[in-house]
Amino acid sequence: MKKFEEKTVKTEEIFNGKIVQLQIDEVQLPNGKTSKREIIKHPGAVAVIPITKDNKIVFVEQYRKPLEKSLVEIPAGKLERGENPLVAAVRELEEETGYTTNSLSFVTSFYSSPGFANELLHIYITDDLVKLDEPQPGDDDEFVEIVELTLDEAKQYVEEERIHDAKTNYAVLYLHALEGR
């Protein structure tokens, strides 16, 4: 949908990094005036809700530099250029948890913060986990620790804000909703 479309008058590239690009678009508003939009370009990301045979959820704890603290999150990572999200999801699951899977179901996708960023996140779920004999090496600057929790424990983590990000709060609410059916 193009309602209230803002046509680009000029684009200024500010930064081209490893993860994000930043540009400022001068736009023409629906009323004919102009304004500026600060835009973060991001390759998109995938996340997996992994459920073990004994009905625990596999999370990973990692340090999040923008927050200066660690969070407990569902396994996730960014898409490589042109990568199929489902393939990326299997890769991130393997690298971060040491599990792989033979079946992965799509849950939802959403833009993380559409006001300033184009990051689109795809979420999958699996209860068909297979322990890898040889763990896949992840990014060499990523340090994660596996945390397996029951749904009740995960809800407690949300209360305590140890789980505190969009995809993981969504995942816990999703499992809560499933359970209530």
Added chain:
Amino acid sequence: MKKFEEKTVKTEEIFNGKIVQLQIDEVQLPNGKTSKREIIKHPGAVAVIPITKDNKIVFVEQYRKPLEKSLVEIPAGKLERGENPLVAAVRELEEETGYTTNSLSFVTSFYSSPGFANELLHIYITDDLVKLDEPQPGDDDEFVEIVELTLDEAKQYVEEERIHDAKTNYAVLYLHALEGR
């Protein structure tokens, strides 16, 4: 929690905008090596799930330049410096929907995308809406249109990806979970 803390060796400011700031931190990893983190600083944001007397949800449709399309979202906006999130939520509700409220309940908060941004979003809900006699003027570069939907209609919008952002997908799932109780 500070598990796997990444200590800042050096910070380079790249951009200081109206909405976001961008910096690159050189960090010391737990294994002693160094890496770089691209970090977006954002003032944080608030969102409201407004429910009318006849049990419809009040959304707003607006153009999202980073996506080059419009989305249907719950009313939201960024925090002013030092602003109480509850006060900001009332302000955004008034500016974007023409409703105000006498009671607003906290639902949850989460970081939108903790891998690269520190944006924290606070979500509230109200079913005590009062139509304002005089609509509050919003930002002069914001164009929004009100869309009132039943929960079933909202679920259909999620299917069609007309609703397609973290806070609004969360809100629809939240109402779905409430309904199932």
